[in-house]
Each structure stands twice: as C-alpha cells, then as structure tokens.
Amino acid sequence: MYDLLVVGAGPYGLSIASHAAAAGLNVRVFGRPMASWRDHMPRGMFLKSEPRASNLSDPERRWRLDVYCEGQGVTARHGEPIPVEMFAEYGLWFARNAVPKVDERTVSRVVALRPGGFETVTEDGEVLPSRTLALAVGVLPFVEIPSVFDGISPSLVSHSSHHGDLDRFRGKDVTVIGGGQAALETAALLAEQGTRVRVLARADELCWNDVPPPWQRPWWQSARSPHSGLGCGWRNWFYAERAGLFRxxxxxTRARIAATALGPAGAWWVRDRVEPAVEVLLAHEVAAARAVPGGVRLDVLDRADGAGTLRTLETEHVVAATGFRASIDRLGLLSDGLRSTLATGADGAPQAGRDFESPSHSGLFLAGLVTASAFGPAMRFVHGATYTAGALVRGVRRRLHTGPREGIVPAPGRHGTPERVRR
Incomplete structure (x- = not known):
C-alpha cells in the first residue's frame, strides 16, 4: 500500500511528489507530465508569470527554472517572458530529476475505503491502494464555456484550452470571447497567422499589466511596492507569500478575494501585438448563439452605444477564453460515495482545511485551483505550488502518523456511503 498517491503530474502534482519522496514516503504519481502545457497551449505562447515565480518545487531548490534555462544556454531574466514550450520542457526535466518515475496512465476512479484509505483505478483497470491521496488535477476538468453556447458542436465552439495549435483557423473568421490573457494572446497568435479575428469583451475597457519595475530598486521603492510572485504591491505580496495567513x-472574505483578485488582464508584452492587429469590441456580451451554415450566428448585446442595442454577428468559429470554475461536480473521477461526503464552499469547490486536507474526509488532500478560495489567488498560478507542496506533505506525514479518525466524516447536511471497487 502506498503512503501517498498523487493524481496529476502538472506543476502541483510534480512538486508534491518531489517533497513526498524527499520525506521518505512511498509515493506514486499518475498523469502525463505537464500535459496541459504540452497539449493545450498553442505554439508561440509565453508564460505570463515572471521566471522567479515559475519554479516547480523541490525541498532543496535544486531543480529551478533558471537552472534549467542555463543548461539550455538561455538566461531567465526578470521582465523577459519564457516561452511555454521551454517551460513545458523544464517540467519534464524536473520530473526526470526530482520525482519518482511518473506513471502516465490516466486515473479513471478514486474510491474511499473504510475505515480509511483509498483505492485508485487506472484506465486499464489496475487497482492501487493508498493510505492518503492528493488530487492535483490542474484546471482542465474545470473548463468554463458560457451556457449560451450549450448544444453547439465543439467543431464550432471551443475553449481556449482545447487547442495545442491554431493552424486549423488559418484563413478563417474567428471570434474570441473574453478580455484576459488567454483571450488576448490567442487573438494575437490568430492574427499573426492570417486569421481574421475579433475579441468580444464584456468589460468597458481592457486591462493591461505594466512592465515590471527592475528587480534591484532603491529601498524606498521596494518598501512602497515590494516584488512578489504575483506582481508588485503589498496586496499581491500577501496573496503570493502568506497563503497560510490568508486561510x-x-x-x-476569502471567497470574494479568490473570485475578484488579479482579474482579467493582458501582459504588457502582448499589448503591441493586439492593438494594431485585432478588432476589439468592448462592452459586448453574447445574448444568444446558434449554429448556421458555415459557422455560428451570435446575437450580441452592444452596451458601448449606451442603448444596449442587439446586433447580429456571424463567424466561422468561437473560441471561449472564459476561464475555469472549480466545482466539486466536475471531479468526475471521484466515486459518488466519496464526492458526496466532501464539504464545499460557497463557490462549489471542495473545502480545503489544515495542510490542504479535506475537513470532511481524512487523508484526502487537495491542490491547485480548487484551493484558491481557501489559500488565496496564488493557487491559480505555478507560484502557489511551492507553498502547497511543503504544507501538504507535512499534512500527509501528520495523517500517516495519527491514522484515520473515523474514516469518512460526512459533510454537514450530506451523507454518503463509501464504496469499494470490485476486482
């Protein structure tokens, strides 16, 4: 039986596995390493986060991004974005050096045992028992496409994370929904390959991040607006560096901050690629959509004219760069019995208590986006993996030492019976 089984091999899963292995735990990690970065981001994209904020975490800090870049003959500099392809390769390098061998099979089911522990079922039917389990499934299970597009074929409406490349849209007409980095960078890449593209954004204006100030500054400038893993300023510093206090x-308050802090904005380095080349329709919202011959017809509410005029727009494809919503109902790999025991917050995400352990189910640990309302906005970014890995593995060691309390502790007002997988 494994001490810890990690489901997910992105920055959070790999970081957790590295800390667990260093702590002497019998750990197994499942998933295709860096899959979302390798398969779901088009060539030509860059990391929005600064290189210093983009490290995966190992206890000795040996396998950092700047070390990898140096080995490739590249210097990771403050204020210079890193290509996504390089970051993905860095993650694979980290996995080879800092993590026990990753099992690339997909996990199809996780079942709770009584009085404690878990059985994890792989895609080919193997069943593996573990005393604790960490869910580090990233963002892909939580893709959010507005309901106005329900029922329209994925060949006509897709999410920005569904594309490893954008070649299929060369010479076509594409409408991108959203006003954040994913929308703006996707639109820039489309325009640069010859696609006729427009951006529809609900906001009255686009927000652009400023060029970061130099890393070395006069002390009084640093005191007024310190650097952090989420940008400059004391508020960002608190979110980035004090996740334990945020909890x-x-x-x-936590739910409000998680939902509103660090809202949609484009990186400074993509602005010059968007403004001269991409049509941006601000204060526009899609009211209805339907498939028509040759594409999609959008009924768009135009608030820019002050009258809220309803206009019609036809396009060959819609890319919804509309983010992710971490809700428990989207964790389909959890058995019904396990999922029904988990307490959730107001945002529908499972609650994460001390050391990222579920307060309603002993031994189940959560990581990444699902913990943003508990530990802050940093959990939406790679930077949050460092705090998560250290705290979560400490929690696993504590749980292994104390053992299960009573196995499952039902969430308030909810009941569920643990299930077993029959071999």
Missing amino acids: RLPEP
Missing part, C-alpha cells in the same frame, strides 16, 4: 481570513 485565517473569514470565509466570505
């Missing part, structure tokens, strides 16, 4: 805030 002590009242739950309504």
Whole structure:
C-alpha cells in the first residue's frame, strides 16, 4: 500500500511528489507530465508569470527554472517572458530529476475505503491502494464555456484550452470571447497567422499589466511596492507569500478575494501585438448563439452605444477564453460515495482545511485551483505550488502518523456511503 498517491503530474502534482519522496514516503504519481502545457497551449505562447515565480518545487531548490534555462544556454531574466514550450520542457526535466518515475496512465476512479484509505483505478483497470491521496488535477476538468453556447458542436465552439495549435483557423473568421490573457494572446497568435479575428469583451475597457519595475530598486521603492510572485504591491505580496495567513481570513472574505483578485488582464508584452492587429469590441456580451451554415450566428448585446442595442454577428468559429470554475461536480473521477461526503464552499469547490486536507474526509488532500478560495489567488498560478507542496506533505506525514479518525466524516447536511471497487 502506498503512503501517498498523487493524481496529476502538472506543476502541483510534480512538486508534491518531489517533497513526498524527499520525506521518505512511498509515493506514486499518475498523469502525463505537464500535459496541459504540452497539449493545450498553442505554439508561440509565453508564460505570463515572471521566471522567479515559475519554479516547480523541490525541498532543496535544486531543480529551478533558471537552472534549467542555463543548461539550455538561455538566461531567465526578470521582465523577459519564457516561452511555454521551454517551460513545458523544464517540467519534464524536473520530473526526470526530482520525482519518482511518473506513471502516465490516466486515473479513471478514486474510491474511499473504510475505515480509511483509498483505492485508485487506472484506465486499464489496475487497482492501487493508498493510505492518503492528493488530487492535483490542474484546471482542465474545470473548463468554463458560457451556457449560451450549450448544444453547439465543439467543431464550432471551443475553449481556449482545447487547442495545442491554431493552424486549423488559418484563413478563417474567428471570434474570441473574453478580455484576459488567454483571450488576448490567442487573438494575437490568430492574427499573426492570417486569421481574421475579433475579441468580444464584456468589460468597458481592457486591462493591461505594466512592465515590471527592475528587480534591484532603491529601498524606498521596494518598501512602497515590494516584488512578489504575483506582481508588485503589498496586496499581491500577501496573496503570493502568506497563503497560510490568508486561510485565517473569514470565509466570505476569502471567497470574494479568490473570485475578484488579479482579474482579467493582458501582459504588457502582448499589448503591441493586439492593438494594431485585432478588432476589439468592448462592452459586448453574447445574448444568444446558434449554429448556421458555415459557422455560428451570435446575437450580441452592444452596451458601448449606451442603448444596449442587439446586433447580429456571424463567424466561422468561437473560441471561449472564459476561464475555469472549480466545482466539486466536475471531479468526475471521484466515486459518488466519496464526492458526496466532501464539504464545499460557497463557490462549489471542495473545502480545503489544515495542510490542504479535506475537513470532511481524512487523508484526502487537495491542490491547485480548487484551493484558491481557501489559500488565496496564488493557487491559480505555478507560484502557489511551492507553498502547497511543503504544507501538504507535512499534512500527509501528520495523517500517516495519527491514522484515520473515523474514516469518512460526512459533510454537514450530506451523507454518503463509501464504496469499494470490485476486482
């Protein structure tokens, strides 16, 4: 039986596995390493985060991004974005050096055992028992496409994360929905390959991140607006560097911050690629959509004219760069019995308590986007993996030492019976 089984091999899963192995735990990690970065981001994209904020985490900090870049003859500099392809290769290098061998099979089911522990079922039917389990499934299970597009074929409407390349849209007409980095960088790449592209954004204006100030600054500038893994300023510093203190805030405050902090904005280095080349329709919202011969017809509410005029627009394809929503109902790999026991917050995400352990199910640990309302906005970014890995593995060691309390602790007002997989 494994001490810890990690489901997911992105930055969070690999970081957790590295810390667990260094702590002497019998750990197994499942998933295709860096899959979302390798398969779901088009060539030509760059990391929005600074290189210093983009390290995967190992206890000795040996396998950093700047070390990898140096080995490739590249210097990771402050204020210079790193190509996504290089970051993905860095993650594979980290996996080879800092993590026990990754099992690239997909996990199809996780079942709770009584009085404690888990059985994890792989895509080919193998069943593996573990005393604790860490869910580090990334963002892909939580893709959010507005309901106005329900029922329209994926060949006509897709999410920005569904594309490893954009070649299929050469010479076509594409409408991108959204006003954040994913929307703006996708639109820039489309325009640069000859696609006729427009961006529809609900906001009255686009937000652009500023060029970061130099890393070395006069002390008084640093004191006024310190650097952090999420940008400059004391508020960002608190979110980035004090996740443990963030968790002590009242739950309504945490939920509000997680939902609103670091909202949609484009990186400074993509602005010059968008403004001269991409049609941007601000204060526009899709009210209805339907498939028509040759593409999609959009009924668009135009608030830019002050009258809220309804206009019609036809396009060959819609790319919804509309983010992700971490809700428990999208964790389909959890058995019904396990999922029904988990307490959730107001945002529908499973609650994460001390050391990222579920407060309603002993031994189940959560990581990444699903923990943003508990530990702050940093959990939406690679930077949050460092705090998560250290705290979560400490929690696993504590749980292994104390053992299960009573196995499953039902969420308030909800009941479920643990299930076993029959071999």
